[in-house]
Amino acid sequence: MNNIVSLSGGKDSTALVHMMLERGEPITDVVMFDTGWEFPQMHDHLKEIERKTGITITRLKPEKPFTYFLLEHPVKIRKGPEKGQINRIGNGWPSPFRRWCTRIKVDTIEKYISRYKNPVQLIGYAYEEMHRIKFNSKYPKRYPLIELKITEDDALKYCRELGYTWGGLYDHFKRVSCFCCPLQGLKNLRILRRHFPELWAQILEWDKRIGPHNRGFDHYAMAYDLNRRFEAEDVIEKKQEKLCFEVKV
Ligand code: SF4
Structure with missing residues (x-):
């Protein structure tokens, strides 16, 4: 099995990487999808993870910047007599029903992981995020923080004890994403x-x-x-x- 950690850089996936190492579980790769919309502090944090763990993070990027998809990508009509015609320029902000950003992210990560034989994707969902588990995924997935009953607060405390600060991001926000x-x-x-x-x-x-x-x-x-x-x-x-x-x- 090839254990591939999906790293966002947030407290949960950061704790996941360290806990895997602490428990002596093998890690084949640590993959981070760089949307280009991360807080600048997050890039420093990723370097800090590399320094503390000795792991080189694989940074994946979309084929074109997210800002291109937001503002410039020609969106075509998918159905009906006008199918194929350009409907609008730019996807606009993602919404719960049009999460084009998540689609690009998931597709890029899955494509990358497919290069490995018998991959297992390790996801850093915390214990209280059990409802987010998906059973219809392309690859086998593991949720080690849920297995270990690690809550979001546990993960943050653990990371802080390891010396992570995220440049103060978690002093302001409970969760950090784009x-x-x-x-x-x-x-x-x-x-x-x-x-x-x-x-x-x-x-x-x-x-x-x-x-x-x-x-x-x-x-x-x-x-x-x-x-x-x-x-x-x-x-x-x-x-x-x-x-x-x-x-x-
Ligand atoms: S955090 Fe928001 S904007 Fe960023 S990829 Fe996820 S849904 Fe899209």
Whole structure:
């Protein structure tokens, strides 16, 4: 069997790599799919994993940047009399029903893994993520953190004890994935805007370029609308702070 670890760089898959090594389980390859939308701190973290484990991570990339698929890829009509004609330019933001990003990611990883004989894909789902297990996958999969009953909190604590910091990302977020993921919660997006303004500015710039077919983010309309909402929240927050100060005085 060839054990191939799927590494996102987050706390769970990082813990997975170390726990496999600690238990003396063989690892053939550690594969990370670089969407190009990772936080810059994540790239430093990956280097840190390589330094601590001595493993060279295989970094896979999409054939074209995700931003191309977001903004420039011609999307054709699939069915009906107009089949084959261009419907729109750019996929727009991924949505729960159009997760084109995940499709590209899964296909690229599966294609890469197929070079191995008898591969077993090791996935870092934590114990409370048992519901995410899939039974119809192309390759046999193992979920060692679930086998070991490791929760997300356990994984983070374990990684912190190993000296990982992710440049402070987990001080802000409970989970870390693509910074611009439109499927993340409003709470995350507020934090992103406040603490990572340059990444938020990038989201706004892409959002503007999507064009009239922009379906927007999952929770609201477009990033632009979200930004207006957050600005209004800031104004209210400041007024409340001022009021509290005046009452105290
Ligand atoms: S984190 Fe979000 S944007 Fe990134 S690949 Fe997953 S669904 Fe797509």
